[in-house]
Amino acid sequence: MSPTVNAPVRDRLRVAIQKSGRLAEPARALLASCGLSWRESRDRLFCYGESLPIDLLLVRDDDIPGLIADGVCDLGVVGRNVLQEQGSDRAGNGRTLAFREWRALGFGRCRLDIAVPDGWDWEGVQQLAGKRIATSYPALLSRWLVEQGVDAQVVLLSGSVEIAPRLGQAEAICDLVSSGATLAANQLKPVTTLLESEAVLAGPAEELDATRGELAELLLRRLDGALRIRHSKLLLFQASRRVLPDLLPLLPDAEAPTVMRLDEGDDLALQALCHGAVTWQRLEELKRAGARGLMVLPVEGMLA
Numbered sequence: 429m430s431p432t433v434n435a436p437v438r439d440r441l442r443v444a445i446q447k448s449g450r451l452a453e454p455a456r457a458l459l460a461s462c463g464l465s466w467r468e469s470r471d472r473l474f475c476y477g478e479s480l481p482i483d484l485l486l487v488r489d490d491d492i493p494g495l496i497a498d499g500v501c502d503l504g505v506v507g508r509n510v511l512q513e514q515g516s517d518r519a520g521n522g523r524t525l526a527f528r529e530w531r532a533l534g535f536g537r538c539r540l541d542i543a544v545p546d547g548w549d550w551e552g553v554q555q556l557a558g559k560r561i562a563t564s565y566p567a568l569l570s571r572w573l574v575e576q577g578v579d580a581q582v583v584l585l586s587g588s589v590e591i592a593p594r595l596g597q598a599e600a601i602c603d604l605v606s607s608g609a610t611l612a613a614n615q616l617k618p619v620t621t622l623l624e625s626e627a628v629l630a631g632p633a634e635e636l637d638a639t640r641g642e643l644a645e646l647l648l649r650r651l652d653g654a655l656r657i658r659h660s661k662l663l664l665f666q667a668s669r670r671v672l673p674d675l676l677p678l679l680p681d682a683e684a685p686t687v688m689r690l691d692e693g694d695d696l697a698l699q700a701l702c703h704g705a706v707t708w709q710r711l712e713e714l715k716r717a718g719a720r721g722l723m724v725l726p727v728e729g730m731l732a
């Protein structure tokens with residue numbers, strides 16, 4: 429990492445998140461679930477950490493990798509698409525990779541796809557040779573074209589990329605796709621994927637200094653716990669020992685259950701941490717297989 433020249437040494441950790449947009453609320457909610465709370469500045473650009481010395485900087489998502497590279501902030505929540513685009517761009521310009529993905533966060537999922545007009549009979553990437561491809565991700569697209577051995581022209585647009593073929597600016601596009609509704613509305617179809625994206629926690633490629641490193645470690649431990657239990661439920665039930673072979677296959681997403689003997693007989697009390705959805709249907713199947721007194725509890729926290 430190349431710290432800003434003459435930047436004062438900070439003993440608080442600074443995390444950049446999107447000020448407004450798709451990742452803003454989920455990023456804040458995830459950090460809050462790690463026990464962080466803040467006092468917001470009047471201009472709503474900075475949040476001072478109250479429960480821990482971990483502050484938030486509220487910015488445009490495109491600025492986050494650069495802020496980490498410059499040492500203005502330590503960590504950031506940003507789409508993998510943005511992080512990798514800026515990483516590829518820096519690599520292409522011979523600059524060091526000052527930031528990297530620390531954790532995948534499981535929200536803001538989308539793909540960076542090539543899409544072509546509905547009318548095309550798609551036969552493979554060679555069909556893009558000699559064509560113009562509109563995108564806001566020139567570095568990722570250029571790198572991919574080289575990897576594929578396809579010679580095509582990259583047309584840089586900062587937004588509304590899907591409309592480019594209709595305006596005659598390009599024959600194909602390379603843009604983010606989630607539901608596919610925007611492509612469909614523009615008579616385009618996705619044909620291949622360059623990148624599977626989601627929100628990630630980005631950090632410097634090199635280690636932080638001791639104080640901020642310890643804070644980052646603490647945050648990561650809490651984050652890992654929060655991510656692990658996000659969709660988890662604790663399942664409590666009773667069953668006779670002899671039906672366990674029928675019950676356990678119904679809990680493939682559960683960690684090894686804790687088993688307690690209820691009396692001298694065969695009756696057991698079990699608790700299992702399930703990482704998948706515990707639906708009514710699943711509870712009914714467990715009941716049919718011999719489980720009794722089924723109870724599903726939310727998991728508020730977990731520290732491995």
Ligand SMILES: Nc1ncnc2c1ncn2[C@@H]1O[C@H](COP(=O)(O)OP(=O)(O)OP(=O)(O)O)[C@@H](O)[C@H]1O
Nearest residue numbers: 446449450451488489490507509536537538604606
């Ligand atoms: N349709 C989508 N579905 C899911 N995630 C998406 C979708 N479109 C974008 N994303 C993800 O959300 C991130 C932020 O998207 P958003 O549209 O809020 O960005 P933006 O307009 O560039 O915001 P900013 O004003 O901060 O620059 C994207 O970089 C991407 O990782």
Ligand SMILES: O=P(O)(O)OC[C@H]1O[C@H](OP(=O)(O)OP(=O)(O)O)[C@H](O)[C@@H]1O
Nearest residue numbers: 587588603604605606607608609610611
């Ligand atoms: O596959 P879909 O579910 O239709 O989502 C894809 C669209 O979502 C994003 O745009 P967004 O809605 O954020 O608008 P913007 O590009 O103008 O910010 C992206 O740039 C695509 O245009």
Ligand SMILES: [Mg+2]
Nearest residue numbers: 488489490491
């Ligand atoms: Mg942006």
